[in-house]
Amino acid sequence: MTGCDPNPQKFRGPLLDLNPVSLYKNRMYGWTGNILHINLTTRNFQVETPGIDFYKKYLGGKGMGGYYLRKCATLPFDHPNMVVSLFTGPLVATIAPTSGRGHLVSKSPLTGLVGDASLGGKLPTQLKRAGWDGMVITGKSNYPVGIEICDSRVNICRADHLWGLDTQQVHDALSPKKAGLGCIGPAGENGVKFASITVDQHHAAGRAGLGLCLGVKKLKYLLVKGNGHTRVKDPSGLKEAREEIIRLTAAAPALMGQYGFSSLGTGAVYDLMDNRRMMPTDNFSATRFDRAAQLNAAAYSKAYSPKKHGCRGCHILCKKIGQKIDRNINKEIDRENGTNTTQVTMPEFETMSHFTALIGCADTDLVVEANDRCNRYGMDTVSAAVTLAARREITGQNYTRESLLSLLDDMALNQGEGILLNQGSVVYAKAMGQPKAAMAVKGMELPAYDPRGAYGMALGYALSTRGGCHLRAYPISHEIFRKPVATDRFSFSGKARIIKIAEDFNAVVDSLTACKFIFFAAGLEEYAKAYTAVTGETSSAQDLVLIGERIYYNERIINALNGFDARDDNLPQRFFEEPGTSGNQIKIPPIDRAQFLEARKKYYGIRGLDPSGRPLRSKSETLGLEWNNL
Numbered sequence: 025m026t027g028c029d030p031n032p033q034k035f036r037g038p039l040l041d042l043n044p045v046s047l048y049k050n051r052m053y054g055w056t057g058n059i060l061h062i063n064l065t066t067r068n069f070q071v072e073t074p075g076i077d078f079y080k081k082y083l084g085g086k087g088m089g090g091y092y093l094r095k096c097a098t099l100p101f102d103h104p105n106m107v108v109s110l111f112t113g114p115l116v117a118t119i120a121p122t123s124g125r126g127h128l129v130s131k132s133p134l135t136g137l138v139g140d141a142s143l144g145g146k147l148p149t150q151l152k153r154a155g156w157d158g159m160v161i162t163g164k165s166n167y168p169v170g171i172e173i174c175d176s177r178v179n180i181c182r183a184d185h186l187w188g189l190d191t192q193q194v195h196d197a198l199s200p201k202k203a204g205l206g207c208i209g210p211a212g213e214n215g216v217k218f219a220s221i222t223v224d225q226h227h228a229a230g231r232a233g234l235g236l237c238l239g240v241k242k243l244k245y246l247l248v249k250g251n252g253h254t255r256v257k258d259p260s261g262l263k264e265a266r267e268e269i270i271r272l273t274a275a276a277p278a279l280m281g282q283y284g285f286s287s288l289g290t291g292a293v294y295d296l297m298d299n300r301r302m303m304p305t306d307n308f309s310a311t312r313f314d315r316a317a318q319l320n321a322a323a324y325s326k327a328y329s330p331k332k333h334g335c336r337g338c339h340i341l342c343k344k345i346g347q348k349i350d351r352n353i354n355k356e357i358d359r360e361n362g363t364n365t366t367q368v369t370m371p372e373f374e375t376m377s378h379f380t381a382l383i384g385c386a387d388t389d390l391v392v393e394a395n396d397r398c399n400r401y402g403m404d405t406v407s408a409a410v411t412l413a414a415r416r417e418i419t420g421q422n423y424t425r426e427s428l429l430s431l432l433d434d435m436a437l438n439q440g441e442g443i444l445l446n447q448g449s450v451v452y453a454k455a456m457g458q459p460k461a462a463m464a465v466k467g468m469e470l471p472a473y474d475p476r477g478a479y480g481m482a483l484g485y486a487l488s489t490r491g492g493c494h495l496r497a498y499p500i501s502h503e504i505f506r507k508p509v510a511t512d513r514f515s516f517s518g519k520a521r522i523i524k525i526a527e528d529f530n531a532v533v534d535s536l537t538a539c540k541f542i543f544f545a546a547g548l549e550e551y552a553k554a555y556t557a558v559t560g561e562t563s564s565a566q567d568l569v570l571i572g573e574r575i576y577y578n579e580r581i582i583n584a585l586n587g588f589d590a591r592d593d594n595l596p597q598r599f600f601e602e603p604g605t606s607g608n609q610i611k612i613p614p615i616d617r618a619q620f621l622e623a624r625k626k627y628y629g630i631r632g633l634d635p636s637g638r639p640l641r642s643k644s645e646t647l648g649l650e651w652n653n654l
Contacts, residue, residue: 041177051155053257054114054559055079059088060156060178062171064241065104065163067180080561080571081648084113084157086140086534087575089129090582092160093138094650097582101131101139101233102240104164110206110246111158112148113537117254119262120554121269121546122539124149124336126158132232134217134407134448135467135491136586138579139232142495142534144335144343145224147204153250165242173248183244187213190400191222194245200224203249209402212239214438216446218407218469222399226333226343226369230404231468232490254558261557268553269546270339276545278505285342285541286332290373291321296504297377300513301610302477304470305381307413308463308596311474311604311612313381321376323388330370340541344370348392371395371405377472378409383416383423390425394432401436408435410469411449414461415441418453465492466592475595476604476612478503478513483523483623486593489579497526498540507544516619520626528572535575536568574647577632581639584654590637593624 051057061070082088088111099106108130115123126148132139151159154175161171165180168187172179186194186207194207205224212219212235219235220228229235238244256262273279280286297303298316305313313319324330328346335343348368371379371391375398379391398405412431416422423431434442444452449469453462463470468491475482480499488496499522503513511518529548533540538551548565556563595615604612628635632643641651 051255052076052079052559053255054118054555054561055084056152056155056157056252056254058156060159060173062159062161062178062180063163064161064165064169064180064243069178079114079157082575083532083535083571084116085111085125085127085537086129086142086531087571088158088535089127089140090138090575090578093129093131094578094582097131097585099131101133101136101237105162106131106237107160107162108234108237108241108243109158109160110148110151112152112156113535114559115536115538115551115554117149117152118256118554118558119266119337120538120551120558121266121273122335122338122340122542123537124338125537125539126151127534127537128221128229128234130234130237132234132468132490133236134233137232137466137468137491137588138489138582139234139237140490140534141221141229141231141234142537143206143221143223143227143229144338144539145204145206145227146202146336147206147223147246147248148537149336150202150204150248150250152254153252154248155250155252161241161243164240168242168244170245170247171243173246173250175250175252186244191402192225192400195225198245198247200247203247205245205247207245207402208235208238208243209400209436211401211403211436211446212236214436214446215239216403216435216438217448217451218404218446220398220402220404222402226345227335228399228404231406231493233404235402256558257560258557262554265550265553265557269542269550272545272550273340273542278507278544279340279541286340288321288325289330289342289344289370291324291344291371291376293373294320294376297472299608300477300504301605301607301612302474303377303381304463304472304474305605306384307382307410307417307461308470308474308598309417309602311477312607315386316381319376319380319386319388319391324370324376324392327388328368328370328392335539338539340539342541346370346392348396368392368396369399374472375405375409378406378413382409382413382472383428385423385428387425390428393425394428397429397432401432403432403436406471407448407469408432410463411445411452414449414453414463415445417461418456418458460597463492463596463598465595466490466588468492470596473500474604474612475599476615479516479615479620479623480511480513480519480522482595482599482615482620483516483519483627484526486595486620486624487523487527487627489576489583495540496530497523498530499523499526501544505544508547516623520623521630524627524630525569527576528569530572531575532568532572535571574649577639577643577647578649580631580633581644581649581652581654584638585652590624590628590635593637595620
């Protein structure tokens with residue numbers, strides 16, 4: 025898509041071509057007032073125009089995605105009536121810092137839980153500028169298709185020629201230029217339970233298997249270009265809020281310092297986890313990797329000379345794009361040394377850690393190659409690495425470069441050992457007769473923070489509504505980064521309330537939308553000012569947190585409707601039985617199970633759940649949520 029006058033010869037499917045005036049007549053401040061519904065079975069389009077009360081209740085992003093998921097919560101992920109939604113938020117396509125994000129929501133093929141992912145790149149901003157707060161996709165196509173949107177013009181296009189291509193090849197074929205592109209690779213086509221969606225080459229909606237949600241609908245890509253603008257009620261107030269956030273960010277070493285995210289990317293955390301003795305090693309059987317000092321972000325920076333890259337509207341630019349020497353393919357010529365190079369997305373912290381310490385690898389070039397291969401296939405690196413770590417523990421086989429890359433190929437192409445491995449660590453370990461080797465919560469593989477080194481993280485993992493996820497509450501911020509205040513990482517004291525508040529907080533962040541990293545510096549107070557300035561709806565930080573509580577409680581209801589309760593709010597037994605790797609005057613004992621259960625019990629009370637972790641009718645009604653007679 026090169027502009028808003030696409031060649032009609034390329035479109036063979038149904039077309040929605042609205043009068044732009046009718047599309048924009050419902051426009052509010054902050055929101056466009058339009059939600060696009062697409063049914064891939066019937067090829068029907070509908071435009072929904074909710075009132076302001078709906079927007080104030082759910083905001084956008086994660087909140088609105090959860091609202092539509094609730095309507096079909098008990099259906100299988102591959103049912104034709106299951107929704108896949110992508111929503112922006114009121115701050116998207118404004119000057120609010122880090123607001124160029126969106127949120128994908130469906131039912132996770134990996135867990136059976138709420139499946140969602142925050143995504144960056146240009147796609148959310150372009151969708152908002154095209155006049156849509158979001159889209160809700162249902163149905164299944166009988167053949168591969170893509171959805172192309174250019175302002176009020178929406179097309180369902182045949183994509184047979186793209187089926188089987190990796191995400192880089194799709195990007196090259198479509199040449200999106202200023203448009204935003206999200207697509208799946210072979211993993212999403214071939215039934216990989218942790219398939220991802222790649223956005224604009226360098227960004228991934230990685231966790232929960234959302235790539236497979238598109239794959240079962242035969243939806244290969246989303247391509248969006250918009251030329252509109254978000255209406256802002258109080259531009260000067262938004263500018264003031266922006267300036268406050270920028271000032272706070274500039275003073276935050278974790279973000280803008282020499283060793284912060286802007287300089288080194290999220291890999292800046294690698295040394296910190298090594299130092300704190302909480303780097304998951306050898307499938308979480310240890311918490312320190314003795315070769316970690318040579319595998320940190322500085323090592324990648326020296327080897328690949330990465331350039332800064334980021335989401336639309338972000339000044340932190342935590343994404344790094346490096347130069348990989350390639351002597352076999354005639355790529356861009358590096359004039360300095362005469363070798364051939366090609367751009368490659370540098371691994372994020374989770375990938376750096378799990379493809380080294382977790383599986384016993386000390387080859388940074390192999391980590392970069394594995395990361396690039398997963399991105400091209402459209403496959404979550406965290407789940408892939410944890411599943412491979414389980415295999416290594418069960419079989420006793422170490423990985424060579426050839427065997428590791430071959431297994432990634434097999435996973436994505438659904439062949440050989442990959443047929444079982446691509447179902448995730450829980451299915452694999454159970455099939456191999458060693459279910460305890462699966463380091464997952466509710467079916468989702470754990471990220472690169474060992475919970476024995478941070479008890480808030482232990483509680484956050486267990487309680488997360490999407491399974492083993494560090495981002496629902498992100499207790500690392502106060503337990504490790506000591507923001508906004510430091511807490512004792514080896515204590516459950518006060519953690520139940522902290523986790524609950526943080527879950528509500530982050531639900532708001534993913535609904536406005538913004539990036540969680542900015543909150544190492546700024547607070548919801550500054551973003552409440554931005555929200556008020558954009559929408560004209562007077563709101564405080566506490567008002568927004570209450571909306572976040574509604575959004576998060578709705579997810580607990582969705583999961584309860586699918587049979588999840590306290591039995592699932594748990595951790596792998598290893599963490600209660602085996603110590604981590606003590607040293608450097610730091611002792612890493614097993615987690616005390618009695619203390620963990622007491623903290624979980626306190627959380628249930630604070631969250632408004634019954635003793636079995638299930639939602640209460642009284643709490644649901646207080647939050648303005650429907651009750652399903654659970």
